[in-house]
Amino acid sequence: MNELDELAAELVSIPSHDDETAAGERIADWLDAETAASVRIDEAGNVIARRGSGDRSLALVGHHDVVPPDESQVASETLDGADEYVVERRDGRLHGRGSADMKGAVAAAMLAFRDADPSGELVFASFAGEEQGGVGAQAAIESGFCPEYAVVGEGSTGYSAPGVTDVAVAHKGRRASTVRASGQSAHASNPSEGENAIYRACDAVDELRALDVPTVEVAGEELSGSLVATEVEGGTAWNVVPDACEVTVDERTVPGERAPIERVESISGVGVEIEQDLPPMRCGDDAFAETVLDAAAEAQDAAPELVTKPHATDAGWLSQAGTTCVVCGPAEPGEAHTEDESVSLAVLERCYELYRGVAERWPAV
Template identity: 60%
Template sequence: MSLEHTNVRDELVSLTRTLVSIPSHRDATAVGDVIYNWIENNTDAVAQRDSHGNIIARRGIGSVSIALTGHHDVVDPDEQQVTDNGEYQLTKQNRRLYGRGTADMKGSLAAALLAFRDIVPADGIEVVFASFIGEEDGGIGAQAAIENGFSPEYAIVGEGSTNYAGVKQTDVVVAHKGRRGSTLTAHGEAAHASEVDCGINAIYRASDAIDILQELAADAPVASVGETEISGSVAVTEIDGGTAWNTIPDTCQITIDERTVPGKRAPIERAAVEGVTWSIDQDLPPMACDDPTFATAVTNVAANIHSETTPRKVTKPHATDAGWLSDAGTTCVIVGAAEPGEAHTAQESVSIDAIERCYQIYRAVPSQHCIDNNECWSSD
């Protein structure tokens, strides 16, 4: 693909370096300022920033909108990822960039910004750039944007999809798991441990609930999305009960991590046996691309950009903002530079080649022709 900006690789590295250097684990305002000003100074779009800190900009005029979305908050850095002056450390080695946020997901965000600048939208297509805050806090920024009316027909979400089906390739995620975190609380009656019959042991009741959860885990739901399958899971991850070695416990709590799949949930309520109550603490929705033609079109674009490998449609094991967008009616796929095992680590890094591939994919897809009132996408 011929690039209008011949130094785009250098631009990608430079912009990634700029975005990564700005701390955004507690407060993403400063990096949001940089993104907002970059759009204003480098594109013909008008950027808007809502009260939450989300940044949204639009280019082109059309009845169909396709968004390039990401987030500019990160998790807490490791101490080795912070410089003496409080900025994040970024190093370059062996065609990779190292530092907090390189993979998750400021490398892909830089690719989306440059692609947004360089895209020539096909007739009838509006291109949208959106960077949310609070993805690492359960997607609070994406939820706020949706509540305020953010509803593109299509979205390419820049979370990781590189090296999922093979090395040196950026695949296309068509589905991912959600997460429902919940708590079972077993209630009993305290008594002295020397008089067992005078109390009701909450830990025993919790054990009965755990037996049921183990049965549910062995029969976790499976969903089909196009030609792919994605499996859910149920796991007890924490247990807390008892107050002393000589006291029959009157409460015991169990934390459950359930990975949900599109359209299906494990019946956790079955574990709420006598004396046990169930409460949901977090419910992050799964994502499934509801338009196989769009997913195929994006995969074809990715295949045209790769020279030695063939990207595939894949699934992703954890929740992203694509779940909230999909749940609100946006047709989503995920294409991003991060590889499995890179995000949130002390050695977090991203391939410069992968960032450049993402730029090319992001730039090419909105240039495809949307036929018959967004019913079909061509792969020319």
Template identity: 60%
Template sequence: MDELADLTEKLVAIPSHEDETAAGDAIEEWLRAETDARVERDEVGNAFAYKGATDDPDADTLALIGHHDVVPPAERQTTGDGNAGEYVVKRRDGRIHGRGAADMKGAVAACVLAFRDAEPPPDRELAVASFVGEEVGGTGARHAIDAGFVPDRAVVAEGSTNYSKPGVTDVVVAHKGRRASTLVARGSAAHASEPEHGENAVYRASDAIDVVRELDAPAATVSGESVTGSLAVTIVEGGETWNVIPERCEVTVDERTVPGDRADLARAAEAVPGVEWEVDQDLPPMACGDDAFAEGTLAVAREVHDDLGLDAPEHVVKPHATDAGWLAEAGTEPLVCGASEPGEAHTDTESVGVDVLDRCYRIYMGVAERSF
């Protein structure tokens, strides 16, 4: 456990919100020093390692996956400006405090240690990967997938702790995606004292909003777990001054998508003249369709919890998009299981429990060695 905590502290101390290079260097150097695996680094900074049946074209590939980029730190979490100063890292009361401790350098440390120590079945290629750009839309994952990195199965080490109940690390079988859209309403300007001479874009936008309010939110069922999306107008911007009929109004829509279903947002544009629908960002949802993998991973997690005298974890649904969505879209069967607890990631008091990291390490080891 000390080795895991020490490696976590080392990685957390390395700034990686503007430039992930140094953190990726540290992961690559550790893998080369501590393993006999084939270690690779691609042009965007993703780090990979492979061992096991790497020469068998029929071998299945199981990957342990994390990311080493983080969101910008709070002032209290860094010793200097930008990537010039190290992040502040403190260990107290069994927890490691610092930007990226929970999301997700602690889990990356657990992944690489489990990769080193695991003895996979003879017909399995075991991989570990740490991506860049997860916090900005999965740029690293998408680059890796485009270059051919599509493992058969993957455990993405994002947070799943304390979802079903306090004190357990659950296994996520599905998560929501996020589609950010803009409804652009166009009209024609006129003096506000003669509104009949113009077409009010705000009114058209209001009519489109009424259509959005009547749309059904997407919903699905994965491994017996209900996944319910959502749909909400979050920003309305239109008009330039008080005495001119507005000729343009933009409506921002936040949609949480689910596997296999999306809201019919195109209807809002089709139903109202002068309105267009534009998709700004589309982070895919995730669902694991491999029941044996999902059940086997949960069995491993329950064995680990039982050995530690903890309550049993469950299959759960995660509300947040992760790199698992990109992998699922590419054909990988992914699950999410990791140390971060709700309310820890992206906060100025971010921390992770050393005992939870150890629990994750044991789960990753067990999954890497188990046949499915």
């Protein structure tokens, strides 16, 4: 085993679905011991380290929280009596909760942060709460975290072709809304005496289905939004005209325009509430994207491409705050959040070389 393999496996073994404290402390301790950087853990549990100086700053960004593990991914009996995540190496891959999303990439970024010889300020950031909607990233931004550039280590491998680590220059966001329709209850034998909230909710759904969702072109790809009603709840009994009905709406947003979902409020008794709004991301600096692409090409035999991702990441929050971002990491589509989550050890090594390469060449942009 090499240093990256060992560090990634250690991070994966540390439970961080309920409480990220132990994982964050281990990352901070390693950075303190292995680098001369200024290292701190903020009130949100984010680990932020800085080294070098200059007018321009580049951040290598990840997160150390994970989604809850499958039972098979937890070893409940260990020598110290504490739960640990199961870590296995099979067929050149590291298996365990968080290996793909995204402690493997965090380990690669930690080593690159230590080993690179940057010409400006190099920042390492591992956020807490990414799986809860980016609460760590938002807290850091509110406290002034805003590097000029960032490489976010979420998955970008296998997009242009199997096994190729590409550079994502845009991704979709997610807006979750609840459409609430109110009416007046009545006995179902005299429906005209009431106002049927389900009917009003159906009218709102018809309005949503008629909306045009925005589409943008990025890196030669068409990135299209979507708008889907995913849940309906209403009514109390078979013989009562319902006075309330709710419809859950999942919307995938793209950089720029949004679908005008507020139009449903033109229907009597209907309102809409935004429950979550994860911002999309688009890299607005072609030179920076090409610099990262060059580093990606140098780190592998294949020819990587500029691509787009369908999933929201912390790059959306950073981009919204003014940081120029790309997403580049080892995870492949379908690897994260599964009971057999894993990441290629060879691709982790590739990402280490990639991150180090970007850190040493980015001021050229």
